[in-house]
Amino acid sequence: MDSAKGQPPGQALRHARHLLECGQIPPAGLVSSIVTQSWRRSVGAGLTPWRGGDSPHLSAPQLSHAIERRRELVTRARPVMEYLQAQTRGSGSMVILADDQGVVLDALGDAEFLTRAERVALTPGASWHESHRGTNAIGTALAEAAPVSVHGGEHFLEHNGFLTCTAAPVAGPDGRLLGVLDISGHRRGRHPHTAGLVSAAAHMIENRLFDARHECTLRLRLHPQPDGIGTVAEGLLALAEDGRIIGANRAASALLGLTPTDLGRLRLEDRLCLPLDQILDWGHSRPGAPLMANSPHGQRLFLRVEAPPRRPVAHPAPVTPQTDALAALDSGDDSLRQAISRARKVAGKAIALLLHGESGVGKEVFAHAVHASGPRAHGPFIAVNCAALPEHLIEAELFGYAPGAFTGARRDGCAGRIRQAQGGTLFLDEIGDMPLALQTRLLRVLQDHQVVPLGGGKPVQVDFTLITATHQPLKQAIAAGRFRADLYYRINGLSLNLPPLRQRGDLQHLVARILDDLEPGGGLALSAQVAAAFAGYAWPGNIRQLANALRTACALLEPGENRIRWQHLPDDLIDDLRHPVPGTAPQGGSLRTVSETLMEQAVEACGGNMSQAAKQLGISRNTLYRHLRRESP
Numbered sequence: 001m002d003s004a005k006g007q008p009p010g011q012a013l014r015h016a017r018h019l020l021e022c023g024q025i026p027p028a029g030l031v032s033s034i035v036t037q038s039w040r041r042s043v044g045a046g047l048t049p050w051r052g053g054d055s056p057h058l059s060a061p062q063l064s065h066a067i068e069r070r071r072e073l074v075t076r077a078r079p080v081m082e083y084l085q086a087q088t089r090g091s092g093s094m095v096i097l098a099d100d101q102g103v104v105l106d107a108l109g110d111a112e113f114l115t116r117a118e119r120v121a122l123t124p125g126a127s128w129h130e131s132h133r134g135t136n137a138i139g140t141a142l143a144e145a146a147p148v149s150v151h152g153g154e155h156f157l158e159h160n161g162f163l164t165c166t167a168a169p170v171a172g173p174d175g176r177l178l179g180v181l182d183i184s185g186h187r188r189g190r191h192p193h194t195a196g197l198v199s200a201a202a203h204m205i206e207n208r209l210f211d212a213r214h215e216c217t218l219r220l221r222l223h224p225q226p227d228g229i230g231t232v233a234e235g236l237l238a239l240a241e242d243g244r245i246i247g248a249n250r251a252a253s254a255l256l257g258l259t260p261t262d263l264g265r266l267r268l269e270d271r272l273c274l275p276l277d278q279i280l281d282w283g284h285s286r287p288g289a290p291l292m293a294n295s296p297h298g299q300r301l302f303l304r305v306e307a308p309p310r311r312p313v314a315h316p317a318p319v320t321p322q323t324d325a326l327a328a329l330d331s332g333d334d335s336l337r338q339a340i341s342r343a344r345k346v347a348g349k350a351i352a353l354l355l356h357g358e359s360g361v362g363k364e365v366f367a368h369a370v371h372a373s374g375p376r377a378h379g380p381f382i383a384v385n386c387a388a389l390p391e392h393l394i395e396a397e398l399f400g401y402a403p404g405a406f407t408g409a410r411r412d413g414c415a416g417r418i419r420q421a422q423g424g425t426l427f428l429d430e431i432g433d434m435p436l437a438l439q440t441r442l443l444r445v446l447q448d449h450q451v452v453p454l455g456g457g458k459p460v461q462v463d464f465t466l467i468t469a470t471h472q473p474l475k476q477a478i479a480a481g482r483f484r485a486d487l488y489y490r491i492n493g494l495s496l497n498l499p500p501l502r503q504r505g506d507l508q509h510l511v512a513r514i515l516d517d518l519e520p521g522g523g524l525a526l527s528a529q530v531a532a533a534f535a536g537y538a539w540p541g542n543i544r545q546l547a548n549a550l551r552t553a554c555a556l557l558e559p560g561e562n563r564i565r566w567q568h569l570p571d572d573l574i575d576d577l578r579h580p581v582p583g584t585a586p587q588g589g590s591l592r593t594v595s596e597t598l599m600e601q602a603v604e605a606c607g608g609n610m611s612q613a614a615k616q617l618g619i620s621r622n623t624l625y626r627h628l629r630r631e632s633p
């Protein structure tokens with residue numbers, strides 16, 4: 001983004017950053033309004049230029065779910081990304097595809113301009129959501145739903161100031177934002193044509209998605225010039241047999257003045273003075289030749305008709321994952337295993353699942369896994385945190401709204417998250433925090449299988465699987481009058497408790513799995529002392545805290561090092577591990593199992609030398625012998 005006109009860009013930006021670092025949002029004109037607004041949002045999210053938010057890096061199972069959820073996007077984007085990479089080869093930049101949450105799904109290119117620690121941030125699984133990393137091209141393009149370039153010091157976080165990044169959103173055939181395409185490189189390599197290149201590539205992906213979605217449908221390709229047909233700028237329309245417009249890409253929507261709510265309702269004749277029969281005849285008698293028509297604004301357009309194949313094209317069989325996502329969560333804890341097995345029995349049936357568990361135990365990850373392991377895996381997984389938004393925003397976000405329903409509403413209305421979950425899974429996190437008025441509306445949707453957008457409009461049929469989660473006992477909320485009992489019985493088809501980490505007996509395996517996800521095949525492991533300290537700690541932040549600690553530790557390892565020791569852990573965790581709060585030690589048999597396995601590992605690492613192993617573990621040789629004897633058959 002360029003700085004204000006008439007000012008030396010570097011100087012204006014330096015001034016703006018100075019103000020930002022003094023805790024002020026700079027006045028209009030110093031940096032572009034997009035950057036100013038994004039800086040404001042970043043401050044609002046609790047970030048400072050020196051400290052980002054918790055930047056979750058998805059584990060391998062989570063990443064595979066995220067990719068599964070956007071499989072079509074990832075598949076169609078790959079060739080375009082390879083093309084982009086070829087165009088930018090040698091410029092020291094990366095081509096990145098992120099999903100609608102800002103999570104990197106695919107990355108290609110030259111990472112030489114990054115240090116080892118920085119590379120992690122551009123690998124699949126990293127999140128570039130604004131709430132995690134402040135102003136950046138991926139997160140800001142998502143927030144703005146528009147192409148964005150963020151150069152050097154325009155990045156909110158100081159340590160990202162060496163980057164120059166350009167991103168453009170990619171929408172699906174129904175106009176819904178699916179993700180973002182981005183080129184990132186060292187700021188020295190900034191190129192004025194990158195923005196155009198990225199936007200054109202994003203359109204190319206959108207057109208590929210459109211063609212794939214409507215391959216068995218009558219399609220029209222249109223452009224004001226005959227030579228524009230077949231280029232990335234062409235408009236695309238899909239028509240039902242009765243002539244209703246059921247799909248339109250951005251260019252076609254702009255040319256014909258269509259809004260998303262017109263789709264499925266308007267007929268082609270309402271927009272172009274051409275009867276469907278004439279179009280079909282033309283398509284059959286002169287395949288490939290452009291047909292002339294007039295847009296509603298009187299603009300001359302050229303159309304190419306693409307009739308559907310006579311017999312529908314067979315769709316490829318759905319890919320069945322080798323081990324499913326639920327199986328991937330099982331790392332040996334009995335109560336989690338039981339929850340997995342019960343969830344598997346109801347996955348895909350019309351039974352609502354209610355997940356209980358402390359914050360960070362992995363309720364959303366579990367819900368994802370249930371979705372990805374069931375028959376609706378190819379449908380969308382839509383997650384809404386009911387505690388994260390004020391009441392009026394959740395209402396609009398969930399139920400959608402008609403055009404112009406309220407001040408600030410988008411001109412063309414919004415389908416809402418419930419409708420977006422059509423054919424897939426709706427995950428409502430922190431359901432206990434949903435305001436009472438919305439509980440009533442949600443109950444109605446669940447009973448009638450219909451949603452009515454805010455501000456009126458026709459009810460729309462919906463079909464989705466519901467999974468909800470809460471960390472608070474809902475029965476208490478019912479007793480206190482904060483939660484509707486009838487809604488509770490609707491959402492509680494099956495209720496499952498996800499155990500807190502301190503009660504799990506599989507800490508060691510979970511750690512091994514997370515480390516392997518972070519650095520596949522890297523042979524990373526905890527030192528004996530750190531493993532013992534982990535086993536004795538209560539993990540109040542549960543898996544979230546553990547995964548974050550391991551991620552930081554991996555970033556701090558020196559090249560070639562694969563043992564995580566005290567010096568690799570975050571300072572506050574070291575304090576907690578060394579001075580655990582009394583009464584918070586883990587329960588159950590996990591500690592014993594972990595320590596015995598650790599002893600075996602230490603003996604193995606010391607080539608069977610018991611004295612050395614005992615010394616490394618900080619215990620006496622006798623204690624070591626005693627424990628290992630107990631283990632032997």
Ligand SMILES: Nc1ncnc2c1ncn2[C@@H]1O[C@H](COP(=O)(O)OP(=O)(O)OP(=O)(O)O)[C@@H](O)[C@H]1O
Pocket residue numbers: 056057058059329357358359360361362363364365366429469471514543544545547548
């Ligand atoms: N099985 C797992 N393997 C690896 N990491 C996990 C696993 N489960 C959870 N995590 C990590 O913990 C984080 C929190 O998970 P998740 O959001 O599912 O928890 P939650 O219980 O829904 O939390 P909250 O109640 O605060 O929303 C994830 O971002 C991920 O980093």
